[in-house]
Amino acid sequence: MAQARKAARFFSFHVRPWNLLIVCGAIFAMATIFGFFGRFWWFFDLFSHFRVQFFIGLGAMALCVAIRRNYAASAFFAIFGAANLYTIVPLYIGGLPEPAAVSKPYKSLLVNVNSDTGDPKKVVELIQRAQPDILALEEINDRWLSALAVALTNYPYSKVVPRNDNFGIGLFSKYPFTKCEDWQTYLAEVPSIIAETQLDGTRLTVIATHPLPPAGAENSRLRNDQLAQLPGFVRQSKSPVLLLGDLNATPWCSSFEQLLSESGLHDASQGRGVLPTWPTYLPIFLIPIDHCLHSDDVHVRRVARGPSVGSDHYPLLVDFVLPSRGRD
Numbered sequence: 001m002a003q004a005r006k007a008a009r010f011f012s013f014h015v016r017p018w019n020l021l022i023v024c025g026a027i028f029a030m031a032t033i034f035g036f037f038g039r040f041w042w043f044f045d046l047f048s049h050f051r052v053q054f055f056i057g058l059g060a061m062a063l064c065v066a067i068r069r070n071y072a073a074s075a076f077f078a079i080f081g082a083a084n085l086y087t088i089v090p091l092y093i094g095g096l097p098e099p100a101a102v103s104k105p106y107k108s109l110l111v112n113v114n115s116d117t118g119d120p121k122k123v124v125e126l127i128q129r130a131q132p133d134i135l136a137l138e139e140i141n142d143r144w145l146s147a148l149a150v151a152l153t154n155y156p157y158s159k160v161v162p163r164n165d166n167f168g169i170g171l172f173s174k175y176p177f178t179k180c181e182d183w184q185t186y187l188a189e190v191p192s193i194i195a196e197t198q199l200d201g202t203r204l205t206v207i208a209t210h211p212l213p214p215a216g217a218e219n220s221r222l223r224n225d226q227l228a229q230l231p232g233f234v235r236q237s238k239s240p241v242l243l244l245g246d247l248n249a250t251p252w253c254s255s256f257e258q259l260l261s262e263s264g265l266h267d268a269s270q271g272r273g274v275l276p277t278w279p280t281y282l283p284i285f286l287i288p289i290d291h292c293l294h295s296d297d298v299h300v301r302r303v304a305r306g307p308s309v310g311s312d313h314y315p316l317l318v319d320f321v322l323p324s325r326g327r328d
Contacts, residue, residue, distance in 0.1 A: 018065070022073055025061040028054050029080040039254035042220035049250040049287045052274055055084035087252050088274065095271025098299045102321040103202050105301065108134040110244040110290055112210070112278075112313035115139045115166055119310030120147035126309055127151040130317060133199070135172040136208040136244040139311075145170070161191040171208045175199050185229060188212055188222040192245075194233055202322045203239035204298070213248045223248055224255040231263035234295070240322055241265065243293040246278075246313060250287050260293070268292035268300040268318055275305055277314040292318045 031047045032054050038045030058081035066074035109132035113123055118139075127135065128151055135155060137148075141162045145152070152158070155172035159180045162168040167190040171180075180195035192209035211227060214220035227247065234241050243265060249256040251267060251274075260267060269275050269288065276286035290313055294300060299321050306315030 018068055018070075021061055021064060022070075025058060025065070025073065025077045028057050028061070029077065032058070032080045032083055035252065042214060042217045045214060045220060045253060045255075048252045048254070049289075050285070051084045051087050051250075051252050052276070052287075053285065055081050055088060058084065091251060091267075091269055091271075092273045093271060096266060096296065096299060098301075098321070099297070099323050102299065103200060103324060105319055105321050106134070106199060107132040108136070108206075108242065108244060108292070108318045108320065109306070110136045110138070110208075110246075110292065110316040110318075111306070111309065112138040112246045112290060112311055112315075113140060113144060113309065114311035114313065115141055115144060115164075115168070117310055117312065118144075120144065122307075122309040124148055124151040126306055126315060127154075130306070132317070133174050134197070134206055134242070134244075135170075136206075137170040137172070138168070138208070138210045138246055139166045140168040140170050144168075157197070159193050159195060161193070163191070167191065167210060167212075169193055169208055169210055171195055171206060173197050173206075178203065183233075185222070185226045187225050190226070192226075196237075196239055199322065202324070204322060205237040205239045205241045207233060207241065207243040207245075209243070209245040209247070211245075211248050227255045227259045228262075230259060234263040234265060237295075240297040241293075241295040242298055242318075242320065244291070244316075244318075246290050248289055250289055263293070265293040265295055268294055268303045272303055275303060275316075277305060277316060279312045280308055280314060281312060290314070290316045292316060294320065297323050 034044040035048035038048045058077045062074045062077035109130050141164050157173040157177050160170035161182050169191050171193040175197045178196045182191045182193050184191045194207050196205050211223040212219045214223050276288045277290040302319040304317045306317050
């Protein structure tokens with residue numbers, strides 16, 4: 001009997017909740033560190049996207065272990081929670097002042113429809129309700145274009161590259177294009193659209209783009225390559241610039257930071273905080289990867305997340321104004 005009890009104890013496995021909490025906190029702390037070294041390895045870069053989740057998780061763990069009077073572990077978790085908070089707070093600070101003389105307000109809408117799960121009826125309703133002046137649609141194919149035709153009739157100017165691999169893209173405008181072209185990187189071979197519009201006498205360059213998701217070393221390299229080429233188009237523009245896209249990168253990703261630094265563009269979320277858009281089906285893991293970036297001479301008045309349209313992305317609505325005269 002004694003031998004049987006010893007054997008039972010040997011094969012039994014007891015997990016104490018508080019010890020498990022310590023292990024989880026250590027994992028979150030390690031993931032926090034990894035996120036700061038994303039520029040060196042694609043796998044580390046994946047951890048940079050979840051700053052909000054790490055902050056909330058480490059903060060909760062610090063509080064829980066403090067209740068158990070494990071102050072050393074509480075301080076450890078609090079320090080790493082603060083490291084994540086340090087990267088989040090800047091998004092709630094700043095923002096560009098509105099210029100003295102501006103155009104009338106305009107609206108833009110970005111929708112990654114998700115060609116497999118999106119609901120065309122909901123996308124049509126959103127477009128008709130929002131009435132954007134500039135509309136960027138991503139992951140569209142011929143079937144989607146047919147389903148959205150009733151809403152797209154309000155956009156006489158458009159450039160569309162439909163594809164069946166989730167990288168079709170379209171740019172639609174109520175105002176004429178003075179020039180428009182589709183462009184794709186040599187390596188990734190996914191299209192972007194670059195157009196210059198004439199908005200009531202003021203020119204605006206609009207870039208719609210959708211890099212590959214960073215799923216693995218090769219895709220991460222291709223995403224970074226596409227983001228790295230965008231500043232060249234921004235510098236060539238002689239008019240204000242508005243960039244819309246599912247960039248598959250968060251504001252804390254090194255390639256996103258490099259894009260802002262080299263292009264001189266601003267994140268429209270600056271001063272407005274974190275606006276997570278993906279994945280809609282896992283709210284606890286929502287991260288901001290759908291973006292509006294803009295040049296100094298575009299003033300964003302409002303950035304809002306649109307309603308669910310059946311996609312794994314939430315739409316992004318942006319209200320903006322331009323200086324009364326475009327750049328020469």
